[in-house]
Amino acid sequence: MLNAPEFDETFRKQFEELLKWRRDVRSFRSDPVDGQLIEHLIGLASLAPSVGYSQPWRFVLVESPECRESIRANFEHCNREALSLYSGEKAKLYANLKLAGLGDAPVHLAVFLDPHTDCGSGLGKTTMPETLEYSAVLAVYTLWLAARSHGLGVGWVSILDPVEVNQGLSVPNEWKSIAYLCIGYPREDDPTPELLRHGWENRLPVTDILIKR
């Protein structure tokens, strides 16, 4: 039996800093990222909780120019369509936002859910099958936080047609696309969410999100 670690106030303060400076990064320096570090981060991501210990996350390291180009074209198309949904000031603001670092991020990592995994024998997901998908989402965030602790920035690109992501990367059709991640050393750091800084949205007060029963 191992002794559980006691986390002290120094660690907790640093951990809170990590949560604040985690941020979604869309501008990356060209410095290369050590491949072993990426594999280490994927190992840490696998420490995420998963329903029934199903570990349904699948990682695809996207390196070939052809695959990256398919994602870039997918994003450009979807982003143009999304822009057309706004008008006036909001459209101007949207058009000026940099919403992905696909061009400059040295590492591209796609994360999928394998919904047909036998692992876990279905425990815990009879009433809420979506918890399988949630497990893959938690692996993404684990990797994100761990990356930041190594000074790396991560940007989650969701403005993509998920079916085309699978086609472009030649992964099984039945895998569900969860996240497309751009990873690299950030060009700038800021603890304030980019969409808050640029006036897109404000922070909600705790009274708006907490009730008692």
Add this chain to the structure above:
Amino acid sequence: MLNAPEFDETFRKQFEELLKWRRDVRSFRSDPVDGQLIEHLIGLASLAPSVGYSQPWRFVLVESPECRESIRANFEHCNREALSLYSGEKAKLYANLKLAGLGDAPVHLAVFLDPHTDCGSGLGKTTMPETLEYSAVLAVYTLWLAARSHGLGVGWVSILDPVEVNQGLSVPNEWKSIAYLCIGYPREDDPTPELLRHGWENRLPVTDILIKR
């Protein structure tokens, strides 16, 4: 402009310990938990990433005996149904697993998604609307990790009928039930997932979860 914190090797090692000792906890000591600490943890949870900075998470602190009883009855019913899906050794193993700490956890916290929030103006979720749900999931995990850094254990109960959760807690029907969390000081600590320790499932090797393209 603030200076970004530099995380050192000491912090990274402790953070990896936090990920390993995070665990899903199902047995709690009866010691009370400071209410201010819970509100602090909910504040930290709101630092989770959210699509378009939509902050769609809603927290319900469940304190009344009536509401807690509705959840306990919901779990008992769903867990019996789930057990009936297994047979032989797997059924015996399932029946012996303690899958929730609803009876002994001093704090019960339900987490919902408000899918109709205007916050974020829909940015980033046109092609993948499920990212709104993912945002609420990330808030759960942020709270979970932060709680562990304070020595608290969290158990995520998913063996619940989500529609009945809303009814039992009198929250709007359109909110989506994401997680029901039991929180308290754990009766035991272990860095090995309970379902791995009890022989339910094994850890997948990295070769099973990583491919290159």
